[in-house]
Amino acid sequence: MKTIAVFASGTGSNFAALTEFFGDERRGVRIAMLVCDHKDAPVVAKAHAANVPVFTLNYRDYANKAAAEAAIVAALPPVDLVVLAGFMRILGPTMLAAFPQRIVNLHPALLPSFPGRTGIEDALAYGVRVTGVTVHYVDAGVDSGTIIAQEPVRVLPTDSFATLAPRIHQVEHILLPTTVAALLAD
Template sequence: MERQVIGVLVSGSGSNLQALLDAGLPVSAVAANLEGVPALERAARAGVAHAAFPLDAHVDRAARDLAMADWLVAQGVTLVVCAGYMHLLTPAFLDRFPGRVVNVHPALLPSFPGAHAVADALAAGVAQTGATVHLVDAGVDTGPVIRQEPVPVLPGDTPETLHARIRAVEQRLLPQVVKELVGA
């Protein structure tokens, strides 16, 4: 089997990226949709190729996604991991990596898709939420689930306290799933 090479998409601090790096996974490239995010600094410290693809530097989202996909392919990437990437990917990107884009989401999908999953779970008054690793398709968190793990909602939880516990699960679950996907 051909060795998989991982490209990671990020938008923020890069804590899930760090979990992948700490697990010794073959991350060869990190792409962000914003300039100057801490995740790019993490990539630089790890000696991993990194680049920013801000939307305003391209004609539209499809053009940006195509440029990002071209860059990842040039870095040898065969599997893309969205680790806190906060933009939907267009078909221009997904078509370059069919069935090879995974995402980690802070809820037990299909419940609470989208950018406000933790706050939505609290507002719904559920007893548990969790973390999901799933394949990415053209919908909002609608791709097939690979693995999930529940996280209890505790009395007095705030979005911050609940998200911190979910993030701890994500940082363990995501590297486990990615390891299996790349055969490491």
């Protein structure tokens, strides 16, 4: 059985998609831990409901990012892959060294276009007709790692963030679990 750790910061819709997808033991993947940087984030309750162990931390409780990441590394059980599913922090050298080429991120745009926190908003502001979702390896840059999988999403002339974001999330909820499964099948 392969194991993953999921890092998330918010509501946890992608965490829920992963738990649903990998809830079938025949898929051969188990979520070993959720790491969250907000103890009251809704994703924490989702993890408890799914019987997934949770490690929460407040980065401000540590001297620096390296110390916080060292605490995460120490808390994690052995995992085959780290999956960032709405984790709103840039990982530093401590995490990257602990899991070389074993950290993947989900991004709500077709990279290399529109990296960073506001991918959906930036795509709308630029006026693209197609945006999408990317799963990529994490490196030292911001959304600059090698692309693993992408799926386009059409932008309608009448779209706003409120109408486009749910369609982006629907694609995320399929692309992330299937990509993680494919990576772990190799």
